[in-house]
Amino acid sequence: MARSIRNGGSVPVADIASGEIVRRGRRIRIAGDFTERDAHGVRVTGAGAADVSYEGDALVIDTSGLAIGGHTVLVSGIPSLGKEKGRQDAAFDVIVVDTPAPLDESLAVLHATRIRIGELDIESLPMGAGVEGEFRDVFKAVTRDGEKAEVLAFDQVGERVDIDEELAGLAQRRQERYGRVEPALFEQLEQGGEVDVAVWASTRDVDVPEPEKSDRRQTRKPSRVDAAARKQWAALGEKLADVGREYGLEPERIDQAAPVVYGRMPAEAVRKLAEHDLVAGVFRHDREGIDDLNDSIAIHNSDDAHTAGFTGAGVDVAVYEQGPDVTTNLVISGRFETPGSTSSHARMTHGIIRNSQPNRPHGHAPDANLFSANSYDLDAIRWAAQDEGCTVISQSFHRSAEQTSDSLSHDDNYKDWLALHWPFPTIVEAAGNGTSTEFVNHKGYNRLTVGSHDDTASAMATSSVFRNPKSTHGDRELPEIAGNGVGVTVVGLTDSGTSFAAPAVAGIAACVQEAAPVLKSWPEGTRAVLMAGAWRNPSGGRWRADLSAGVDARDGAGTADAGRSTSIARARQNRDNAGALRGFDVGTLRSADLDGSGRTAFRYRITTPRTPLFFGSHVKVALAWDSKATRTDILFLSIYQNTLTVDLDLEVRDSSGSLVASSMSWDNSYEIAEFDAKAGESYDIRIRRWSGTDDVWFGIAWTQISTLFDIFGSVQTAPVFEIGG
Structure with missing residues (x-):
C-alpha cells in the first residue's frame, strides 16, 4: 500500500512508508x-x-x-489534488x-541490524x-497494511538464512561453556x-503470584x-x-528482597554448586x-516545572553511594548507616537533587524527601526501596568489572528485580x-542509564x-537518556x-x-x-x-526536560482517548488486548490544532516495559537469566491509515518513534507485540513540540544559571 505524503483527497503518494528502511540505490517513486x-x-x-528525476507523472x-543513516525527503510546492487549492509542501x-x-x-522494512555470530558471543556491526x-x-x-509481520535474515552474499536456528545454536554453546555460572565469574575462577x-x-x-499494583493510583504499601x-x-x-555450606560456601547475608545468598567460597567448588537443582x-x-x-x-527546564508547582514535594528520593562529607547545606531525611563512609562526590550528588544553600537554586527537586543510602553494599539500595519506600533512586558509582564486561552483572539483575517489587522504584544511574x-556501566532493562552533555545540550561530553x-x-542501545554533567557547581x-x-x-x-x-x-x-519529553x-x-544504521548513539532519547515531562505527566489519557496533544498511560498488556495481527485492539490518539498560527510540530512517542528478571528454562536446565520475555514495538498511523512513524528494535525494553505532524490531523498510536506471551507492565507517553513554542516559549529564552556554588 503506497503511503500518502499529504492529507486530503486524491493526493501524491510515495511507494514507501515514512521511516522505512531502504537499500542504498533504491528508487523511491512519488506518484501524482x-x-x-x-x-x-x-x-x-x-x-x-x-x-x-521526472518520469511520466x-x-x-x-x-x-x-549516506548511510536517516534522511528527510522534502517536496516543496506539490500540486494540491484535494479540496485545498494551490501548491503545498510535504x-x-x-x-x-x-x-x-x-x-x-x-x-x-522497519528495523535493521547487522551481526556477526561467534563461537560464544555476538558482535554488532554498522549497516554500511x-x-x-x-x-x-x-x-x-x-x-x-500492517496486518502481518515477518523476520528477514540474509548472509553477506544475500542468501536467506534461518536466524532463529543460528541464535539457538549460540545459546546452546554458551550453555555448554558456562552452565549456570556468570561469564565474568567463570573467567575469574581460572585464577583459583x-x-x-x-x-x-x-x-x-x-x-x-506476580507482584500487584494499581494503574490508577500509587501503591502505598506492599500487597x-x-x-x-x-x-x-x-x-x-x-x-x-544450607546447601551452599556443603560446597564450602560461607554465607554472609541472606537477602531480604530476593532469593539470593551472599558469601565467599573456593573457586574450584563454584561449578559444582552451580549444578545443584536449587x-x-x-x-x-x-x-x-x-x-x-x-x-x-535552566537547560533541563526544571525552573519551568518548579514555576508550575512541581518541586518533588511528597516524593521520597534516595542517593545510593557513600554519604556526603559535609551536610551543612543538605537536608537528609534518613541514612542507611551511621556514620558510614563519606566523600565530596556524594555531597554533590545529594545537592544536585536537593540542597539548602542560601541564595542559590535548591536543586532539581527542592522539596523532595532526600535519603542517603550511604554504602556501596546492595543492602543499602534495598533499604532505600523497601524499608524507606523511596520511589526514585540515583546511583553514581559502578563496580570495577562493569566497565569491561559486555553482559549484565549481578547488580544489574538485582536492581531490575527491585524495580518489579514494591515500592517499584525508578532507578537512575550514571x-x-x-x-x-569501556562499556556503559549499568546494563539493566528496568531502569534509566544517563549520559552527560554540555551546558547548552548541544554536545555530549x-x-x-x-x-x-x-x-x-x-x-541494544544505551544510555537511555542524557543530562547536564559538565562543569556542575553545587554546595561549594x-x-x-x-x-x-x-x-x-x-x-x-x-x-x-x-x-x-x-x-x-x-x-x-x-x-x-x-524519554518522550527529551526533545x-x-x-x-x-x-x-x-x-537502524548501526550507529552507536551517545545520548539515548536526548536531553531530559522537566518542563515538558511534567506537562506530559499532567495529561493522563485512557485507552481509546478522544485525542490529545500530549499524554501518558500505564497498565498491563495482556494477550487479550491484542488483535489477530499482534497489535493492540486499543489505541492512543494524538490530535493537532487547526489554528492558522500553528505551523506544525514534531511528535515524539516513547514506550517502556520490563524484563522479568527471573528464571529461564534452557535445554531442560533451570538458570537465572535476566532477559526480555516480550518484544513490543510502536507504530503511528494518520487518519488515512498510512504509517507515519514506527520503532521496532529487538533487544531494548523501550521504543521511540518520532515524526513531523500536520495541522488539524489525527494520529493513532498502537503497540505491536512482536514476540512473547507474558503479561507485562508498560508505560507510554507522547508530546508535541510546536514551532511557536520553540520560538516564543521560555525554553529558548530562559537564562542559564548554576545550582549553587
Missing part, C-alpha cells in the same frame, strides 16, 4: 499530478546527494548517492542502509559497505583461591502477595545457604564501588566516564560512555561527569512523580514520560535512525 519542473522542488536532507528519487523520512539482502519491496567476513543482516518487516559470590535460588518449585513472597524468598534463601545462577559479588565522576536548572572501549553491551540481535564544589547528570534526571523524575503520583509505582511510565538530541541523530 506532477510536471517536470516539480523535480526541482525536491530536497533530501542529510549527508550525500540524491538524484531526482511521477517524481523518482535515486538514493545511490545518499515531507517523509527514510533510512538508507547498505545491504546485500534482496529486500522485497512489497514489504515495509566495506564490512569484511561473515555477517547476518536481520530485518523486521510488515505488510504494507576464594571468590565472593551471589547465589540465586531456583524458583522452579516455588509458586509465588499481601508481596508480603507472602518475601517470606518465601527468605525461606528459600535459608535452604540455599541453584539458578552464581554471580560475581563485587563489594567495592568506583565513583563515576553546572548542572543547569553511564560512566572513560574511553570508547567526550568522556561520557556509550558503548553498548552484547545482545541477541546486536541492537564544581566537577564534571555522568555522576552529576544522573541525579539531575533523578530530580526531574521526582517532579514528574509529583505531577502524576501514580507514576511513583510505575517506573515504566516514569521512564516513558522522561533535544545533543549528539545530533534521532534514536531510531541511528539504531
